Amino acid sequence: xxKNILIRENILGTNDQIARENQRILDNASIFSINVMASPGAxxxxxxxxxxxxxxxxxxxxxxxxxxxxxxDAERAAKAGARAFQINTGGACHLDAIMLNQALSQIPLxxxxxxxxxxxxxxxxxxxFMLGVHKSILIASIPEGDDKPYKYPNSYRNVDVVIVNKIDxxxxxxFNVEYFRRGIELLNPGVTIIELSCxxxxxxxxxxxxxxxxxxxxxxSAL
Amino acid sequence: xxKNILIRENILGTNDQIARENQRILDNASIFSINVMASPGAxxxxxxxxxxxxxxxxxxxxxxxxxxxxxxDAERAAKAGARAFQINTGGACHLDAIMLNQALSQIPLxxxxxxxxxxxxxxxxxxxFMLGVHKSILIASIPEGDDKPYKYPNSYRNVDVVIVNKIDxxxxxxFNVEYFRRGIELLNPGVTIIELSCxxxxxxxxxxxxxxxxxxxxxxSAL
Numbered sequence: 001x002x003k004n005i006l007i008r009e010n011i012l013g014t015n016d017q018i019a020r021e022n023q024r025i026l027d028n029a030s031i032f033s034i035n036v037m038a039s040p041g042a043x044x045x046x047x048x049x050x051x052x053x054x055x056x057x058x059x060x061x062x063x064x065x066x067x068x069x070x071x072x073d074a075e076r077a078a079k080a081g082a083r084a085f086q087i088n089t090g091g092a093c094h095l096d097a098i099m100l101n102q103a104l105s106q107i108p109l110x111x112x113x114x115x116x117x118x119x120x121x122x123x124x125x126x127x128x129f130m131l132g133v134h135k136s137i138l139i140a141s142i143p144e145g146d147d148k149p150y151k152y153p154n155s156y157r158n159v160d161v162v163i164v165n166k167i168d169x170x171x172x173x174x175f176n177v178e179y180f181r182r183g184i185e186l187l188n189p190g191v192t193i194i195e196l197s198c199x200x201x202x203x204x205x206x207x208x209x210x211x212x213x214x215x216x217x218x219x220x221s222a223l
Numbered sequence: 224x225x226k227n228i229l230i231r232e233n234i235l236g237t238n239d240q241i242a243r244e245n246q247r248i249l250d251n252a253s254i255f256s257i258n259v260m261a262s263p264g265a266x267x268x269x270x271x272x273x274x275x276x277x278x279x280x281x282x283x284x285x286x287x288x289x290x291x292x293x294x295x296d297a298e299r300a301a302k303a304g305a306r307a308f309q310i311n312t313g314g315a316c317h318l319d320a321i322m323l324n325q326a327l328s329q330i331p332l333x334x335x336x337x338x339x340x341x342x343x344x345x346x347x348x349x350x351x352f353m354l355g356v357h358k359s360i361l362i363a364s365i366p367e368g369d370d371k372p373y374k375y376p377n378s379y380r381n382v383d384v385v386i387v388n389k390i391d392x393x394x395x396x397x398f399n400v401e402y403f404r405r406g407i408e409l410l411n412p413g414v415t416i417i418e419l420s421c422x423x424x425x426x427x428x429x430x431x432x433x434x435x436x437x438x439x440x441x442x443x444s445a446l
Contacts, residue, residue: 040262040346040375041367068347070373091377093316093347121374122347123263124291124316143366143389144264150293151344152263154314166366172395174422199397 015129019097022104022132029109031062032218033117034211035095035131037155038139040121043165045073046198047139047207048116049080054208056081059113059215064103066095066120073118082116083107094125097132114215123152127159135214141166146176149183157187161194161210168197238352242320245327245355252332254285255441256340257434258318258354260378261362263344266388268296269421270362270430271339272303277431279304282336282438287326289318289343296341305339306330317348320355337438346375350382358437364389369399372406380410384417384433391420 026033038044045065052061063077063084074086085103087095100117107115117133119126127136138159140148143166149156156162162184170177184193192210196203249256261267268288275284286300286307297309308326310318323340330338340356342349350359361382363371366389372379379385385407393400407416415433419426 039264039344039367040371041364067374069376070370072370072373091347091351093345120347121262122316122345124314124343124345125348128314141264141366143364143392144262147293147295148263150295151290153292169366169392169395172392 012128015097018101019130019132022097022100023134025101025104025109026115026132026134027222029112030219030222031109031112031115032215033115033133034135034137035117035119035126035133036137036139037119037123037126037159038121039123039141039144042121042139042141042144043198044118044121044139045076047163047165048082048118049076050198050201050204051116051208051211052077052080052082054204055114055211058212060111061114061116062107062112063116063118064100064107065118066099068092068120077116077118083112089120093120093122094129095119095131096129100131100133113219114211123148123155127155134218135160137161137163139163139165140180142169142173142175146180147183149180149187153187156184159188159191161192162188163207164193164195165198167195167202168200235351238320241324242353242355245320245323246357248324248327248332249338249355249357250445252335253442253445254332254335254338255438256338256356257358257360258340258342258349258356259360259362260342260346260349260382261344262346262364262367265344265362265364265367266421267341267344267362268299270386270388271305271341272299273421273424273427274339274431274434275300275303275305277427278337278434281435283334284337284339285330285335286339286341287323287330288341289322291315291343300339300341306335312343316343316345317352318342318354319352323354323356336442337434346371346378350378357441358383360384360386362386362388363403365392365396365398369403370406372403372410376410379407382411382414384415385411386430387416387418388421390418390425391423
């Protein structure tokens, strides 16, 4: 048992050390960076597509996509106008700092202003692995149900923004918005919550504003 | 590296050994058992509620619910008429054979005909841990998107049935049923696919029939 715990600490210790190195690399290159996490199918790729499409004339955007298999997501990000890099994790259920570090070594950092990391679709594991990026985003979606903050507390507790996607489906699904928001507030008081639909576009402006505001703040403080 | 691989093999080796013990326990008690896996919010608890409600007059049903936190799911299964047992995994992203073994020790096995295990909501990790139950079910759902078999191949490859839930939402979501089914067929040729909606009840009869047929076959072969 002690042996297992030590190994786990070593793995996480090594991860955090490389995460700090990643952050130094990103800071030195003046790249604002976000980690997007969610259940499978909550809308990570759709939100990234819309974000790249909207911001590509202002910022040069790179997207790193983590998936067990396939390059479907990176192809979508590239089509939207990003420099896209696919990481296939094989069996691994999350991205870690080492994978991101390897991806960073392939990106022409001096040409990039904004890096979006799309984590593996998983509401449990990714939150446990620091990547060294500046902000963490969780995408929830209406069809997943209103009880998810209560059942997956860590993923709601340790993020900077909760996006609530697929609000266009609210008329067709039993979903108590008050109960859902109360769960988030208990875990992460005052966290930014943005309701939107990547399908209809409703609410997307609030998300773009958040990204732009954070990008500007980051680049100003880097001067 | 070699050390890590050995430890992983030891963990999985121990798990599989206890999984075989679980299956012996279930066989000896004549309990037909299924493991239900899915992404968060695909409808595991809803399907189990409907199944318990429908079959409780024919079979005595026990439900073991695995969640990171809360007892929401076990309460719902109990309300539907099952003997329900909640496992809180803490941080663990899956159920393993040891957790199920501990749960089995608390269940009055001689009173049970059918055991339904609701795994942690996660499309990546649970499939890697044998539990020792007789059949494995994956629930997909329309809002998750039609590309999931291609992105999470292991979870589609190693199951006996794929349920496609929330078909009532098809009119409101872009979902290519042909592309989705082709992905499943490539990974798991001939697997039973059942399309249904726990919300409207459409297609549920086909699922109930599958469970009843398997239950009868199991109990006949046990004679």
